[in-house]
Amino acid sequence: MNVSRRWLEGFLRRDLDTADTARRLVMLGAGVDAVEALNPGLDRIVVGYVESVRPHPNADRLRLCLVHDGAEGMRNVVCGAPNVTAGKKYPFARIGVTIPGGITLERRKIRGESSEGMLCSARELGLGQDHDGILELDTDAAPGTPLLEVLPVSDDRFVLDVTPNRPDLLGHKGVARELAASLGVPYRLPEIPGATGSGLASLRRVHEVTTQVDGVTVGTEDVAGCARFTGVVVRGVKVGPSPAWLARRLEAVGARSINNVVDATNWVMLELNHPMHAYDLAKVRGHTVVARRARAGEKVTTLDGVERTLTADMTVIADWGGAVGVGGVMGAANTEVSEATTDLLLECAWFEPARIRRTRRALGLSTDASYRFERGVDLWGLAEAQRRCVELILATAGGQVTDAVDVWPEPTNPPRIFLRVPRVAQVLGAELSVAQIEKYLVALGCTVLNKPDDSRLAVDVPGWRPDLVEEIDLIEELARLHGYDTFPIDLRPFRVGQVTESALDQAITRVRAGMVGQGLYEANSLPLGPAEGEDAVKLLNPLSAEEAYLRQSVLAGLVRAVEVNWSRQVRDVRLFEVGTVFRNAAEGGRPGEASHLAAVLTGARAPAHWTTGGKGDDFDMWDLESLFRAAVALANPSAKVQVDAAGWLALSPEGRKVGHARRLELALPAWAAPVFGLELEVAGAVPSPVRYQPLPSTPAAWRDVNLLLGPATTAEAVITAMRAAGGELLEGVGVQSEFRSEALGAERRAVQFRLTFRAPDRTVRDEEVDDLMGRILGAVEQSLDAKLRTS
């Protein structure tokens, strides 16, 4: 909503400081997105009086003027405008003045004659496109008077961000009312230049659905969609351009001047938040303008020239021949006011907000009118709007009101709300006196009706505040007008609740910290993408076909991140993410959600360093294995890691697959390294605390043994066999190295194991260990395809 400072000044009958006004509006809840100075740079332009005009001796099109600008003497001014006339006044820019276009005037000679300033056109001052001649001023002001005292064209535009609950702020009157309450001053409608009133003391109230107004049937046959319909007939108007003050004011708030009649209706909308519509009576068919339900499939060509197909849920305004407008949204071209129009029907009606919202959404047609009706205009303010509109039309287009009716089949009153004074303190934490409460409510336009006792007030709210429907709404108003900043900041004792952080949330925090400890960066990827599986959850209204499903794996997003890094020549990528995945439940209904951890590794295992010639190893499967085990321990500690064909799996105690880790087969750039990835469900389990193991107090003994393993013999099998044979003295078994060569045969390999022996209570003896090693080797060689390698 664009608001003009001058318009507000008209309501408040006082000058407003722009910055102070913006601050007050912000603190009252009307966000000010911007304050724009309109027509800046005019403050040094003055009224100049042209004393005489004579031809330029050296140029046919130029003239020499003597200009009186209030200072002593006369200025010689060379002027090229055809309309410069002696004895008239024009805007004058002296030497040294910068005009709005950015030009600073200098003393110069034009074709041999010196010029000491400039008489300005409207365009040169940024006041319009008229460049035909200089701007003639119709004023009694003395030469030298600042132009802005003669032409009140400088203004400030406040661009307000009006919240959807405050339709009253979509009109200048509503904004003025807020400022009046803040400043503690009265407000009333600004005077219209040259207006003598509307002559409409009241509109003829009719409780039927339709009636006649000067021979035209008007009304509402759709009371649910259009509760009230006022119609005024004005005959004998002369449609033409609006006067400059009106056009300029509309331009100040970003509206385009069209003609005096349309401008009057727009003025009323911007001033009182009542959208109105003017019909050319001569074009109305069958002397009828009535609101009714649209027929399904009914067509109407709206003012924007688009033919629209209506549904039975919409309200139209119709004449005998069909729709002449979509009620509350946009009029139709067929009854549009034109230069030839002489007789008008002015409509000011009230349309049901939810209906308007559905209609404009269905038609894809949001207008200034629909925007306002959707938020709620003042059902009880239609007559004031009609009077204002008539006053403007009579003042700017002439004519005469012949009849005025107010069709309101089921009249109602604005709601009455009971306000309990103690409840105010309960919610706000500060006591307001009854006198303060009354003062604030009255400033909003409420009537505080009776006070059965001091703890309960009956409040009749004004029609322009459809957001005020119950007690809490009034309490917010009191807080607002009292000033949010006036309530103390006083941190008081509180009771804690019973909610505790869930095991899953705790697990996610642990997982994050653990993955950071592994040297990975956390990524956030979009959880939207293409379908990944049969049970992918589909969006009804996706942003794009590529983002039509909810993700089923977090890893897919990290793979995309790897590709982004590659595309930017980044080779080393180590990322993890904890995020939600979704799948449709087999039985329908609510889709399943689970938290997953995913990680990717590719590129250098450690940053390159010059001491090793800038070379180092890349991540391989064994880095992945270690990361996966660490991840399982953090995220899903009850799961078991198993080898599978492609890498590793994690299985829950019930045997359900809860994670996997593998090398990812991607289309790599030539310089990229292999990519490894893992994905794992995060279990919402509280891990049992670590049990401390007493530290050994006796020395250990070690033996290395090199075994030649057959193709089917795994390290895990060897270690298991060793442990079984080694008994209590065998503390641990590690793998030291693996060796393959052609000499060993294609499928055989030599693996060196290191066995650690320790007795908890004494030093183990060498002979004892040698003896045990013999037995261990015997058991391994007997049960597995494994031989001691001797060479």
Next chain:
Amino acid sequence: MPDTAELEARLAALQAEVGPLATLGEKDLEAAEVRLLGRKQGALTEILKQLPGLPPEGKRAIGAEANRVKQALEAAVAARREALVAEARAAEARAQDRTMPGRDRWTGAVHPTTAVMEEIVGIFNGLGFARATGPEVETEWFNFRALNFPADHPAMDMHDTLYLDLPERRRGDDRRANRSSGVGDHERRGVPDRRVRPEGRYLMRTHTSPVQVRVLLHNPPPVRVVIPGWVYRKDTFDASHAPVFAQIEGLAVDEGISFVDLKATLAHFARAFFGSKTAVRFRPSFFPFTEPSAEMDVSCGVCGGSGCPACKGSGWMEILGAGMVHPHVLANCGVDPERYTGFAFGMGPQRIAMNRHGIHDIRLFYEGDMRFLGQFAGGVTP
């Protein structure tokens, strides 16, 4: 028989060797040490070997003198050796280019969004708020109706919603899904739901506020929770909008909670998060689920309040929306709004992170660019 005088002379000669030790190189020092102090044939040892043959007085005198000379020699050798080591180190240092880069290791980092979220959660933990979370798939009832969004109301325009291509939820659906799907329902989030209500269509939650509803439905007041999570809007991805973004919400409900508590709690948070000198201001605003509703601004961290491009000259940064929980919301959650009052607030940790780090494009948060994420490797980790 050894001659005491001669031994004295030899000892004196050894004493004279102490001084020159300070100028020897490493090899000469080692040779001198062997020559003078060697256990088997060192000069001192040779003298001591003679001791048994001396008369008792001579034995005492020569023994004492030999000990003194030995200590002096040993000290001189040790001092010289230390000096040589220091000299070698200094020479090494002179030869080294200490501007050559050190050996780095990969270090991890949480996402800057996580860092901000965890910091915020931590501050509210200290104010007695426990973390609560909820599902990202919601129904119209939880996301809108329970939160007092009227149907067909312009307030819905602020929440352009992504709906799921699923049939409307049937009554009692929640319970069935809980029992049979095993994962993914709010049961796993610790907030069971066994009620039956007109749920409406399935959608991606547009804010974290439905978790308020879930918490209130299942926990009698007092309630104090802080709710981080991801929310979805049908917004085109651009520099300032993402279709999925982070939010943090908070809720306090108890007897006697007022607007004063709201202001005090959030002002405390602002000082804890943005610094103790931070000024706050509260402006009226509108949210369907709170009334009175407010927005909180903090003094601009860049200019301190005097106005700069970062705050568009206003001196203030809009940080969060808040308000007293609307009585309808409490009633919808089975909480008596006459007895209990409460406040709620919500903010966008990504916007806060963008302000904090001077990031102008939210899309950077979603790319996983290592060079971007690596810049926060020294930041706050949870």
